[in-house]
Amino acid sequence: MRPFRRPARRDAGKTRPTTVLGCLRPGPRAGAALIAAVTAATVLPLAAPQITRRFVDDAIGGAGTRHLAFVAVGYLALAVAGQAARTLTAWLASRLAWDGTNRLRERLAEHALGLDMTFHGRRTPGEMIERVDGDVAAIAEFVVAFLLDVVAGVLLLAGVLVVVLTVDPRVGAVLLAYCVLIGFGMARAQKLAVPSAARSRAAYAALAGDIEERLAGVEDIRANGAGEHTVNRLHAASGRMYRAEFRSERIGSGLLAGTSVAFAAGTALVIGLAAWARQSGTLTVGTGVLLFQYTQMVRTPFERLIDQLRQYQAALAGVARVRDLLAERRTLPEPADPRPLPASGPLGLRLDGVGFAYADDGEPVLSGIDVTLAPGETLGLVGRTGSGKTTIARLILRLYDPTEGAVRVGGLDLRDADPASVRRRIGVVTQDVQLFAASVRDNLTLFRPGLADDDRLREILAEVGLGDWLAGLPDGLDTALGGDAAGVSAGEAQLLAFARVFLTDPGLVVLDEASSRLDPATERRIERVVDRLLAGRTGVLIAHRLSSLARVDRIAVVEGGRIVEYGRREELAVDPGSRFARLLSMVEVAR
Numbered sequence: 001m002r003p004f005r006r007p008a009r010r011d012a013g014k015t016r017p018t019t020v021l022g023c024l025r026p027g028p029r030a031g032a033a034l035i036a037a038v039t040a041a042t043v044l045p046l047a048a049p050q051i052t053r054r055f056v057d058d059a060i061g062g063a064g065t066r067h068l069a070f071v072a073v074g075y076l077a078l079a080v081a082g083q084a085a086r087t088l089t090a091w092l093a094s095r096l097a098w099d100g101t102n103r104l105r106e107r108l109a110e111h112a113l114g115l116d117m118t119f120h121g122r123r124t125p126g127e128m129i130e131r132v133d134g135d136v137a138a139i140a141e142f143v144v145a146f147l148l149d150v151v152a153g154v155l156l157l158a159g160v161l162v163v164v165l166t167v168d169p170r171v172g173a174v175l176l177a178y179c180v181l182i183g184f185g186m187a188r189a190q191k192l193a194v195p196s197a198a199r200s201r202a203a204y205a206a207l208a209g210d211i212e213e214r215l216a217g218v219e220d221i222r223a224n225g226a227g228e229h230t231v232n233r234l235h236a237a238s239g240r241m242y243r244a245e246f247r248s249e250r251i252g253s254g255l256l257a258g259t260s261v262a263f264a265a266g267t268a269l270v271i272g273l274a275a276w277a278r279q280s281g282t283l284t285v286g287t288g289v290l291l292f293q294y295t296q297m298v299r300t301p302f303e304r305l306i307d308q309l310r311q312y313q314a315a316l317a318g319v320a321r322v323r324d325l326l327a328e329r330r331t332l333p334e335p336a337d338p339r340p341l342p343a344s345g346p347l348g349l350r351l352d353g354v355g356f357a358y359a360d361d362g363e364p365v366l367s368g369i370d371v372t373l374a375p376g377e378t379l380g381l382v383g384r385t386g387s388g389k390t391t392i393a394r395l396i397l398r399l400y401d402p403t404e405g406a407v408r409v410g411g412l413d414l415r416d417a418d419p420a421s422v423r424r425r426i427g428v429v430t431q432d433v434q435l436f437a438a439s440v441r442d443n444l445t446l447f448r449p450g451l452a453d454d455d456r457l458r459e460i461l462a463e464v465g466l467g468d469w470l471a472g473l474p475d476g477l478d479t480a481l482g483g484d485a486a487g488v489s490a491g492e493a494q495l496l497a498f499a500r501v502f503l504t505d506p507g508l509v510v511l512d513e514a515s516s517r518l519d520p521a522t523e524r525r526i527e528r529v530v531d532r533l534l535a536g537r538t539g540v541l542i543a544h545r546l547s548s549l550a551r552v553d554r555i556a557v558v559e560g561g562r563i564v565e566y567g568r569r570e571e572l573a574v575d576p577g578s579r580f581a582r583l584l585s586m587v588e589v590a591r
């Protein structure tokens, strides 16, 4: 099978397909090769019984051994050629299917990555894996099976009927009626198989989602001793899958057994008819054998078709889900006339009467938020958990659009700003730093090789205080970091995240301070880096430690989605009636 190829090279200069069918459609040459192979794989086996007939009739007629051996060799050659055609068809079909599904998988991954947080907030990673991988694999398997078993099978069936009708119209008519009956029975059977296959697939997706979620939270589960409960839940979910799968299998094998009996009856019928025709002298023994062989040939396509019913259902459900995913549109509209944010220097920030709700008909999480920061100024956001600080940060990063008011950066409403310049000019460091199973270099540049050369990367790592850490790594920038950030402490991970932001040199930075405790030395290192990062940049700091607020110009106290206090830090600190002063004095008392 051809190895997976990157789309950038293959599709360079071409329009990328956007629909499921568009992705799966083969190129004209590959399509023609497949049609030729399928035709050969159908016609060659159809010719085989003709040779058997000749052999039998000639043998009964007293033909010589040489002649019979010649006919036998012809039969053998035809069988070998038929098998070769079938192997070629299988190879071409799987190659085309995997080529197509690779295109589909890439398209889906690209599409899903381009969707907004509103979409991703509603989906678990397990569900997305099942969609982008599980469904696509089901579609690929079906495409192979469809080409091999359904298309080739139906062609063979039609060929057999045409030949038998030509050889003996009476037997042909019986065979045709018989096939129609079996086809009708199968269509009815499909109604049974379809829902059970869909249920089994849904149970599997639920189990995959459950496992993924539990594995992601393994630390919390262990720490809280929830292991037994988790195993019990998984037991229940796999029990549901087992029952759904078992039922689906039972229906499948019941159908297979039913057709076996029907075919045995059909064969007996045709043999009986052939014997009767032979007695009445209208049929040679060879033709009887030929009819018997053709009847046997009808069986395989039908059995394969039945076998495909369940797969067909899974694939159809997969196609529907993949279509739904491709039909998902960004909820953040692209600006009609995108304007870039100022390319250099600190960016001013203004939140103008901003209101926001996560769901269309949900409770507002933010309302009436007004904030103004001049370029280079810093704002500290404080407030209880759940008050809306992270949501404000998300709006500033344009992960969501406000439902009321506007977020302006550098004088530009973010809805009118060029999204690429928003990503470039607004930087963020969140509490949960995501490190990838890749080299230090890729973790810093986030897989953008042209972003900075190695010297610049070393310089930045030294700047954030990771110079010694880098020197201690076995392969320097090439050292692979574990996917779970194994070998990287929480503090180092935070510093790596700062290094990422330094690389793009944004004009506005949003820092969601790590609430977990770091050792005092690391905390001091991080604070020094924060100072350096905020120098000459506009900053919004979600502060979990009041000490961090010493560096900000303005303070906003958030409560229940509103700013209940806003002002210059020094003024609020000396105003005994302010909440900020009360917070400060509480910390003093605690000390």
Ligand SMILES: Nc1ncnc2c1ncn2[C@@H]1O[C@H](COP(=O)(O)OP(=O)(O)OP(=O)(O)O)[C@@H](O)[C@H]1O
Pocket: 121, 358, 359, 365, 383, 384, 385, 386, 387, 388, 389, 390, 391, 392
């Ligand atoms: N993705 C989301 N979908 C729906 N509701 C959300 C989502 N994220 C947050 N919320 C809700 O919005 C409100 C504000 O949450 P937010 O995370 O902004 O608070 P916060 O002040 O940052 O809290 P913390 O200090 O704990 O991080 C909360 O009621 C929260 O439950």
